[in-house]
Amino acid sequence: MAEAVKLCRVRVISAYPITPQTTIVEKLSEMCAGGELDGKFIKVESEHSAMAAVVGSASAGVRSFTATSSQGLLLMHEVLHWAAGARLPIVMANVNRAVGAGWNIWADQTDSFSQRDTGWIQFYCESNQEVLDSVIMSYRLAEKLSLPVMLTYDAFFLSHTSEIVEIPEQEKVDAFLPAWQPSVKIDIDDPRMFGGIVGPEYYYEGRYVMHIDSLKALDLYPKICSRYRDVFGRSYDIVEEYRCEDAENIVVTLGTITSVARITVDRLRERGESVGLMKVRMFRPVPVERWRAVLARAVRVIVIDRDLIAGAGGVLSMEVKAVLGGFKDDIMVFSAIAGLGGRDVTPQDVEGIVEYARLRDVADETPIFWGLKQ
Amino acid sequence: MQRKFDISRDIMTKEDLVQPGMLSCQGCGASLAMKLALKGLGRRTVVVIPACCWSIIIGVYPYSCLNVPAVHVPFESAAVVASGIRAAYEISGLEDVVVMAWAGDGGTFDIGFQALSGAAERNDDILYVCYDNEAYMNTGIQRSSATPMGAWTTTTPAGSLKEEPKKDLEKIMLAHSIPYIATGSVAFPDDLVRKFEKTRTIKGTKFIHLLSPCPPGWRIDSSESIKVTRMATEAKIFPIYEIVEGRYKINIYPGRDLTVNDYLFSQGRFSKMDESTVEAVQKSADKKWAELVGFSCEGG
Numbered sequence: 001m002a003e004a005v006k007l008c009r010v011r012v013i014s015a016y017p018i019t020p021q022t023t024i025v026e027k028l029s030e031m032c033a034g035g036e037l038d039g040k041f042i043k044v045e046s047e048h049s050a051m052a053a054v055v056g057s058a059s060a061g062v063r064s065f066t067a068t069s070s071q072g073l074l075l076m077h078e079v080l081h082w083a084a085g086a087r088l089p090i091v092m093a094n095v096n097r098a099v100g101a102g103w104n105i106w107a108d109q110t111d112s113f114s115q116r117d118t119g120w121i122q123f124y125c126e127s128n129q130e131v132l133d134s135v136i137m138s139y140r141l142a143e144k145l146s147l148p149v150m151l152t153y154d155a156f157f158l159s160h161t162s163e164i165v166e167i168p169e170q171e172k173v174d175a176f177l178p179a180w181q182p183s184v185k186i187d188i189d190d191p192r193m194f195g196g197i198v199g200p201e202y203y204y205e206g207r208y209v210m211h212i213d214s215l216k217a218l219d220l221y222p223k224i225c226s227r228y229r230d231v232f233g234r235s236y237d238i239v240e241e242y243r244c245e246d247a248e249n250i251v252v253t254l255g256t257i258t259s260v261a262r263i264t265v266d267r268l269r270e271r272g273e274s275v276g277l278m279k280v281r282m283f284r285p286v287p288v289e290r291w292r293a294v295l296a297r298a299v300r301v302i303v304i305d306r307d308l309i310a311g312a313g314g315v316l317s318m319e320v321k322a323v324l325g326g327f328k329d330d331i332m333v334f335s336a337i338a339g340l341g342g343r344d345v346t347p348q349d350v351e352g353i354v355e356y357a358r359l360r361d362v363a364d365e366t367p368i369f370w371g372l373k374q
Numbered sequence: 375m376q377r378k379f380d381i382s383r384d385i386m387t388k389e390d391l392v393q394p395g396m397l398s399c400q401g402c403g404a405s406l407a408m409k410l411a412l413k414g415l416g417r418r419t420v421v422v423i424p425a426c427c428w429s430i431i432i433g434v435y436p437y438s439c440l441n442v443p444a445v446h447v448p449f450e451s452a453a454v455v456a457s458g459i460r461a462a463y464e465i466s467g468l469e470d471v472v473v474m475a476w477a478g479d480g481g482t483f484d485i486g487f488q489a490l491s492g493a494a495e496r497n498d499d500i501l502y503v504c505y506d507n508e509a510y511m512n513t514g515i516q517r518s519s520a521t522p523m524g525a526w527t528t529t530t531p532a533g534s535l536k537e538e539p540k541k542d543l544e545k546i547m548l549a550h551s552i553p554y555i556a557t558g559s560v561a562f563p564d565d566l567v568r569k570f571e572k573t574r575t576i577k578g579t580k581f582i583h584l585l586s587p588c589p590p591g592w593r594i595d596s597s598e599s600i601k602v603t604r605m606a607t608e609a610k611i612f613p614i615y616e617i618v619e620g621r622y623k624i625n626i627y628p629g630r631d632l633t634v635n636d637y638l639f640s641q642g643r644f645s646k647m648d649e650s651t652v653e654a655v656q657k658s659a660d661k662k663w664a665e666l667v668g669f670s671c672e673g674g
Contacts, residue, residue, distance in 0.1 A: 011462065011465045011466075012458065012461045012462055012465060014458065014461075038465075039465065040461040040464060040465050042454075042457055042458065042461050042496070042498075043496070044454060044457075044492055045488060045489070045491065045492030045495070046488060046489075046492070048450070048451070048488075048489075049451065049454040049488070049489050049492055052447065052448065052451035052454045052455050052458065052489065053454045053455065053457055053458035053461070054458060055447065055451070055455055055458060056422070056445070056447075056454070056455035056456065056457065056458020056459040056460075056461075056462070057458040057459065057461050057462040058458075058462075059445055059455075059458075059459065060458070060459045060462035060463060060466075061462065061466075062461075062462035062465060062466060064458075064462075078448055079448055079451065082447070082448055186420055186443045186445060186459065187443065188417070188418055188419075188420065188442075188443060188468070188471055190443075191438075191440065191441055191442050191443045191444075192438070192443055192444075193432060193433070193435075193437075193438035193440070193443075193444050193445075193446070194443070194444070194445040194446065195445055195446040195447060196429070196432060196433070196434075196435055196438065196444070196446045197429055197430060197432075197433075197434050197435060197446070198434070198435040199434055199435065202435055202436075
């Protein structure tokens with residue numbers, strides 16, 4: 001993450017330490033102190049202030065970054081809305097961690113899912129290489145659309161795991177991601193008012209434009225990905241399909257559970273079972289058409305959520321149901337809850353979930369609480 | 375006798391960066407304070423405004439009454455947004471721009487205090503101004519921790535007037551070891567403008583606390599606002615002083631000695647105050663003044 005921030009020539013960083021994000025903050029502090037990164041690191045007294053500081057620096061037209069996790073992200077909530085409404089292309093890393101109470105520092109998607117309505121574009125990453133590549137592509141996307149991007153990846157499974165990562169050359173990144181030239185910024189020679197009071201006669205239109213611009217990510221991001229592939233050789237997209245072509249059963253995952261699910265799909269395919277995998281990368285804006293295109297062919301869709309909203313269920317499953325509702329109501333959507341608070345999800349678990357669904361001709365109304373201790 | 379509103383020719387001729395059309399109430403101290411502050415700071419200033427009366431005063435989209443850039447930000451974030459802008463300017467080599475956070479007492483004493491304390495502890499190169507009208511006036515006169523003891527507000531109604539004394543913010547800011555702390559008042563415009571001019575040459579966090587009259591909130595006639603504000607200093611309830619690198623200096627020695635009675639009962643908000651509270655306020659004002667005189671002497 002820190003290497004990616006350096007490659008993107010970020011000028012202002014502001015962050016507050018929280019496990020398991022601290023490794024990013026420490027590395028960036030070193031880079032700024034040693035001059036390796038020509039940026040200013042504002043060591044604030046809270047995450048709320050971290051987000052507010054980058055709201056300030058981005059308003060002044062300077063590329064800005066912050067990182068957080070869990071409770072820290074929740075503390076930022078008010079300013080997250082503000083950053084999006086102010087149309088600031090901030091990129092933030094959020095290490096997905098469970099939220100309290102019970103105090104739990106391990107992987108869980110509840111933190112970033114609970115910020116899905118803030119107007120931020122959201123991506124979920126599966127590997128450290130994907131994290132690095134996504135930072136570079138995210139600045140490109142954010143600055144084109146004047147909207148902030150939140151990149152998330154799982155606590156410890158990724159944040160504290162060493163993987164070999166190919167680091168692109170600086171010159172290539174510079175060519176791919178030129179310096180940000182904002183169309184509007186705080187300019188001492190052109191006094192304007194930013195973020196001020198807007199009455200009922202204009203507010204609606206402002207929100208509408210923001211919505212439309214967010215949807216533009218659906219067309220723009222694949223183009224950015226294809227350019228990225230041309231320059232750096234690695235290929236990404238809004239969603240990733242794996243062995244879905246003729247699959248009657250499609251598992252839907254995001255984050256690190258995806259790697260486990262991919263292995264499981266291979267195993268099940270070897271046994272002749274008709275199973276595929278859809279990995280969600282972009283979660284906001286909702287890729288309605290892309291999800292429909294992948295899932296339309298399935299008989300059963302099995303969504304695995306590493307989150308549980310009391311009184312509602314798994315967030316990803318609700319989103320998938322909303323996308324399929326009225327489009328293809330005969331697809332059975334199964335919701336499985338697994339791996340909360342960092343509990344391990346093994347290939348056997350995914351296989352068990354798939355087998356449970358595969359043997360049914362009607363989807364359960366309630367989630368499959370996989371691995372729940374009685 | 376009402377005193378003449380003294381203002382030097384020098385100030386009158388400085389560029390006015392506040393345009394006509396601001397949306398303040400009549401007799402508003404905050405609007406006058408901004409006019410004077412920008413006369414001291416000049417054009418190369420960015421103003422950061424959290425939720426406060428100035429959120430409204432500045433004008434409704436697409437209008438602004440300021441001839442300098444202004445950014446409106448969440449209630450509790452003025453200081454740190456200013457820090458963020460400052461950092462962006464430093465890294466871009468724009469050293470001569472003043473970044474001023476301009477917040478009310480609620481946004482400073484209460485909800486914005488954490489961010490202010492953070493910025494001051496880091497000694498970020500910003501100017502932080504609290505225009506203090508001693509309650510949440512924009513939302514309809516609710517008590518803040520800057521509301522004085524014995525004051526009526528809509529959340530300290532008759533029968534439960536505010537019992538606690540006002541927070542001593544200057545001392546708290548002093549504890550952050552920042553280079554410049556000052557109080558000021560729209561009733562003393564020369565002193566106020568001079569202080570803003572002075573901050574331009576000081577590196578680090580500058581904190582200015584302005585007493586800012588609010589006719590609807592203080593229950594005074596709008597024509598009385600400067601007179602009443604001047605009495606706050608004359609009664610030694612709001613002394614005008616500065617603390618430069620930890621050294622105190624009293625800037626205004628009152629030309630006449632008033633009791634706190636004269637100040638308090640010029641305003642409707644104190645009209646229900648009982649005698650024992652008046653006594654307590656007098657004691658506290660005397661004590662604070664004696665302390666200030668003492669600190670000033672030590673400081674030379």
